[in-house]
Amino acid sequence: MPKKLFIPGPTEVRKEVLEAMAHPVIGHRSKEFQNLHNEVSGKLQKLMHTKNPVFLSGSSALGVMEACARNTVREGKKVLSLVCGAFSEKWAKIFQSNGKESVSVEVEWGKAIKPEMVKKALEKDSFDAVCLTHNETSSGVTNPLEDIAHVLKDYPDTLFLVDAVSSLAGIPVEVDEWGIDVCLASTQKALATPPGLAIFSVSPKAIKRAAEVRNRGTYFDFLQFLKYWKKGQTISTGPISQIFALDKELDIIFKEGLKERFSRHKKMAEMVKNWAGKNFQDFAEPSFSSLTLTTVKNTKNLDIKKVNEELEKRDKVISGGYGKLKDVTFRISHMGEIYPEDIKELLKDLDEILKLK
Numbered sequence: 001m002p003k004k005l006f007i008p009g010p011t012e013v014r015k016e017v018l019e020a021m022a023h024p025v026i027g028h029r030s031k032e033f034q035n036l037h038n039e040v041s042g043k044l045q046k047l048m049h050t051k052n053p054v055f056l057s058g059s060s061a062l063g064v065m066e067a068c069a070r071n072t073v074r075e076g077k078k079v080l081s082l083v084c085g086a087f088s089e090k091w092a093k094i095f096q097s098n099g100k101e102s103v104s105v106e107v108e109w110g111k112a113i114k115p116e117m118v119k120k121a122l123e124k125d126s127f128d129a130v131c132l133t134h135n136e137t138s139s140g141v142t143n144p145l146e147d148i149a150h151v152l153k154d155y156p157d158t159l160f161l162v163d164a165v166s167s168l169a170g171i172p173v174e175v176d177e178w179g180i181d182v183c184l185a186s187t188q189k190a191l192a193t194p195p196g197l198a199i200f201s202v203s204p205k206a207i208k209r210a211a212e213v214r215n216r217g218t219y220f221d222f223l224q225f226l227k228y229w230k231k232g233q234t235i236s237t238g239p240i241s242q243i244f245a246l247d248k249e250l251d252i253i254f255k256e257g258l259k260e261r262f263s264r265h266k267k268m269a270e271m272v273k274n275w276a277g278k279n280f281q282d283f284a285e286p287s288f289s290s291l292t293l294t295t296v297k298n299t300k301n302l303d304i305k306k307v308n309e310e311l312e313k314r315d316k317v318i319s320g321g322y323g324k325l326k327d328v329t330f331r332i333s334h335m336g337e338i339y340p341e342d343i344k345e346l347l348k349d350l351d352e353i354l355k356l357k
């Protein structure tokens with residue numbers, strides 16, 4: 001029996017979406033691909049509330065983060081990385097490994113980045129870009145994106161780069177309204193599509209900046225992405241089967257309705273957080289706790305490997321902690337194609353397993 005995935009990526013994929021991948025492979029320079037590309041990119045623009053082009057990348061999200069490092073910061077300039085966990089920390093590391101200077105604003109893991117902190121950092125120094133992880137998948141914190149975006153509005157020369165990997169399609173993301181220059185996500189989280197594909201929107205401002213940056217490389221050059229996007233194509237052979245799958249999942253998302261989808265995530269989050277509060281503790285700072293996953297403080301010192309052995313007998317799996325939170329937390333994902341009935345069943349199983357101890 002396949003196990004139902006309550007892990008924060010890759011997440012459950014619907015049968016129809018898996019089946020969409022069985023579509024005969026088509027040429028990546030064919031008219032048929034062009035139609036598929038434009039269809040999917042258009043649906044993503046709708047999902048992200050943007051007029052900016054949305055590019056399809058045959059990579060995971062990390063690849064697009066590398067693209068940001070190569071395209072958005074000029075020689076001798078700096079990036080501001082907002083760090084509140086293991087995923088946001090990747091922003092700083094990826095810029096540094098691409099030879100760009102990164103300054104971090106860091107909060108204790110479990111806490112959210114506050115707009116005042118960003119304001120203070122921007123008043124002190126000048127940056128070509130600011131990087132934010134919308135939903136920090138290690139600590140289970142959702143940063144106040146809209147409020148931080150508001151601060152950035154006073155700094156028109158600073159690009160705003162947002163990792164929406166574990167938020168997009170689970171909680172609202174308004175790219176144009178919030179002035180996000182690059183918004184990126186991979187498909188295997190709240191987008192509930194098999195891994196191997198990442199998507200990202202790029203503003204005209206970010207394209208203009210890229211043109212001023214030397215050594216953008218070949219695979220992740222924003223200007224090349226734009227050139228091919230205009231033709232309804234990808235730069236090189238893309239993950240065509242995954243794009244068919246994403247097209248299908250986007251239809252499922254719009255059929256459910258964005259508002260309904262967001263409130264379903266909220267409902268599942270309430271169920272899990274309620275359970276976590278009764279038995280353990282939510283690791284995230286109150287009022288910033290994520291609606292797409294819950295990071296639970298492991299106050300009972302449970303052996304999550306053993307819990308999962310029991311859960312696997314019931315065809316389910318949850319996740320341990322991530323990075324330096326590995327031993328002190330565990331995580332229950334409630335994003336994408338997981339429904340309140342699934343959560344109800346999971347929590348019942350977990351209660352049963354807790355009694356076994």
Ligand SMILES: *Cc1c(COP(=O)(O)O)cnc(C)c1O
Binds near residue numbers: 060136165166189
């Ligand atoms: C999973 C995750 C990533 C990494 O995504 P990949 O597609 O595996 O590269 C980055 N950021 C966040 C917030 C994530 O949850």
